[in-house]
Structures are given as C-alpha cells and as structure tokens.
Amino acid sequence: MIRSLQSLSLIGLLVITSTASAHDVWVNTHTPIVRTGENVYVDLRLGNHGNHHRDFKLAGRITLDWVSLDHIAPGGQRTDIKGKMFATASAEKEGYWTTPLAVHEPGVHCVVESLDRVMNHGKSIRSIRTAKTYFLVSDSLDSATVDRHVHQKPLGLPLELVMQTCPFSETVAGSPITVQVLHQGEPLADAVVAFIPEGTELAGEFDSEYEFRSDSDGMVTFVPKTGNRHLIVAHYTAMDERSDDYEFTSYASTITIDVPNSHRVANHK
Numbered sequence: 001m002i003r004s005l006q007s008l009s010l011i012g013l014l015v016i017t018s019t020a021s022a023h024d025v026w027v028n029t030h031t032p033i034v035r036t037g038e039n040v041y042v043d044l045r046l047g048n049h050g051n052h053h054r055d056f057k058l059a060g061r062i063t064l065d066w067v068s069l070d071h072i073a074p075g076g077q078r079t080d081i082k083g084k085m086f087a088t089a090s091a092e093k094e095g096y097w098t099t100p101l102a103v104h105e106p107g108v109h110c111v112v113e114s115l116d117r118v119m120n121h122g123k124s125i126r127s128i129r130t131a132k133t134y135f136l137v138s139d140s141l142d143s144a145t146v147d148r149h150v151h152q153k154p155l156g157l158p159l160e161l162v163m164q165t166c167p168f169s170e171t172v173a174g175s176p177i178t179v180q181v182l183h184q185g186e187p188l189a190d191a192v193v194a195f196i197p198e199g200t201e202l203a204g205e206f207d208s209e210y211e212f213r214s215d216s217d218g219m220v221t222f223v224p225k226t227g228n229r230h231l232i233v234a235h236y237t238a239m240d241e242r243s244d245d246y247e248f249t250s251y252a253s254t255i256t257i258d259v260p261n262s263h264r265v266a267n268h269k
Contacts, residue, residue: 023047023059024233025067025129027111028256032168033136033144033264039100040135042111044069044085046096056196056231060093067115067129072155074107074137074148081111103137108150108168110134114157124246130157133256136168136265144168144265159183159236159251161193164219167257169265178221179255180214181234187218191234195222197259198229227261 023046030041044067047059069082081099089095103109113131118124134151138144151163164178165171177195181188191214194202202210212220214234224230232255241249 023062024131024252024254025062025113025115026131026231026233026254026256027069027113027133028229029111029133029135031135032258032260033138033141034103035141036106036137036139037102037104039102040109040137042071042081042085042099042101044097044113055201056198058096061087061089061095061097062115064097066117067113069111069113071101072110072112072150073105074109074150075105103135106137106139108134108136108146108148110150110155112155112157116158118246126241126243126246126249128158128249128251130159130252131254131256132161134163134167146265154182154185156185157182157253159188159234159253161232161234161253161255163255163257166265169263171257171259172263173224173227173259173261176221176223177257177259178219179232181218181220181236181253183236183238183251187214187216188234188236189214189216189218191218191220191236193220193232193234195224196231196233197224197226198231224259227259229256229258231256 026045028043034040045058046062047057064082071079071081084099085097087095088098111133115129117127119127136144146166146169149166151167154160154162160182162180162182164180171177181191192211193214194211196210214220234253236251238249
C-alpha cells in the first residue's frame with residue numbers, strides 16, 4: 001500500500017513538473033489603455049500546451065512561488081506585484097492569477113514575468129519562461145498619446161521578444177507588426193515565432209499564415225487581418241546549455257498585445 005502511494009505521488013510529481021516545463025506563461029491586462037487613477041487588471045496565465053504550443057488556451061494555474069512578476073512604471077520604477085495576485089478558481093490547478101493595479105503615472109507601463117527552474121520528468125531540463133505585456137495610462141482616453149517608446153528597450157531577459165512596432169500608436173489590423181528575438185541579449189536567427197489570435201488554433205506542423213522564422217537580425221513581421229488579442233510566442237532549445245544538474249535548456253518567451261480594428265492613439269508628444 002505504501003509503495004502504491006509512493007508510486008502515485010511520483011507520477012503526480014512527474015505530471016506537475018512536465019506541465020510546468022512544457023506550458024507557456026503569459027501576462028495580459030483587461031484593457032490596453034486605462035485612465036489615470038483607475039485600476040488595470042493584470043492576469044498571470046499558464047497554458048498554450050496543445051497543438052504544439054499554438055492554441056492560446058489555458059492549461060492550469062502556475063505555482064506562484066516559481067515566478068517573479070514585476071510592474072515597471074514609465075519612469076523605470078520596478079515594483080514586485082506577485083504578492084498582490086489572487087486565484088480565480090478554488091481548485092488548486094484551475095483558473096489563473098489576477099489582481100487590480102491602481103495606476104497613477106501617465107505613459108507606457110510594462111508587466112514582466114520570469115521563471116527559471118530545473119524540472120525532472122524522465123530527464124532533467126532547465127526551463128526558462130519569460131513574458132511581457134504593455135498598457136498605456138492616459139489622463140484622457142479620447143486623446144491618448146505615447147511620449148516614449150519603452151517597448152523597444154530590452155529588459156535583459158534570457159530569451160526575449162522585443163516590440164519594434166509601437167503596441168499603441170502603430171499596432172492595428174492590416175498593418176505590419178515586427179518583433180525581434182533576443183537570446184542572452186543577442187539577435188537569434190531562424191527562431192520560429194507564432195502570432196496567435198485568441199480563439200485560433202494554428203494548423204499542421206508549421207502554419208505559414210501565423211508562424212515565421214526570424215532573419216539574421218532576429219526580426220519577424222506579421223500582418224494581423226482583424227482586431228483581436230494576440231499571443232506572440234517564441235521557443236528555443238539550447239542543447240549546449242547544460243550542467244551536471246540538467247541536460248539542456250528549454251526557453252520560451254511571450255508578449256501579449258491587443259490589436260484594435262482602428263487606431264486608438266493617433267499622435268505622439
């Protein structure tokens with residue numbers, strides 16, 4: 001009986017660690033633009049496991065102790081907001097984490113997540129998962145402006161997607177969106193980047209409508225056909241990044257953006 005319980009516990013541990021290493025993490029807000037002094041709701045989500053990491057669906061709730069989660073204000077002030085998060089479901093592995101965040105400083109804000117953990121499910125793997133999203137705080141929702149393109153500045157993440165297109169003044173259905181893939185701060189060529197509209201499952205092993213390989217400068221461009229929330233995700237496996245504790249390193253990085261049907265931010269200061 002004890003041996004059976006031990007076996008079940010081991011199986012459960014393998015399932016949990018496999019889930020955490022295989023799934024992607026993303027952060028998003030309930031709206032891309034919020035009035036100064038109001039709340040923006042920040043979500044920390046886990047999923048995108050089915051269809052070769054290309055379905056933008058939830059698949060459980062990440063263990064909060066494993067991640068860092070920071071809010072970066074327009075002036076660069078960084079605040080740990082992990083302790084503010086609460087679960088949306090009573091079951092331990094269901095739902096996602098969320099919190100209202102009162103914002104008082106106009107400008108472009110960023111929320112960034114990072115996970116770096118060695119998992120063991122048949123083999124030891126170092127799993128690194130990073131995620132970002134941006135939102136704009138404005139005194140007026142009718143005349144919102146962007147004064148600094150902070151989205152173009154890398155945050156120094158191990159694998160990072162960097163927006164080359166402003167997520168507010170330039171991102172719109174029918175216009176190109178360009179991101180750069182960086183690995184340890186350097187452009188990563190030939191990386192597959194998927195642009196997944198919410199509610200869409202990518203087809204086959206490589207969906208040329210939504211997936212692209214980065215060029216020698218790590219650049220990838222996608223033109224969204226319609227407005228929707230999009231998950232941009234890149235994966236990279238570094239077989240040469242190993243140690244006595246793990247056999248290789250598995251990276252994933254995401255950015256969540258909201259693509260409007262028409263421009264909402266028409267001018268810059």
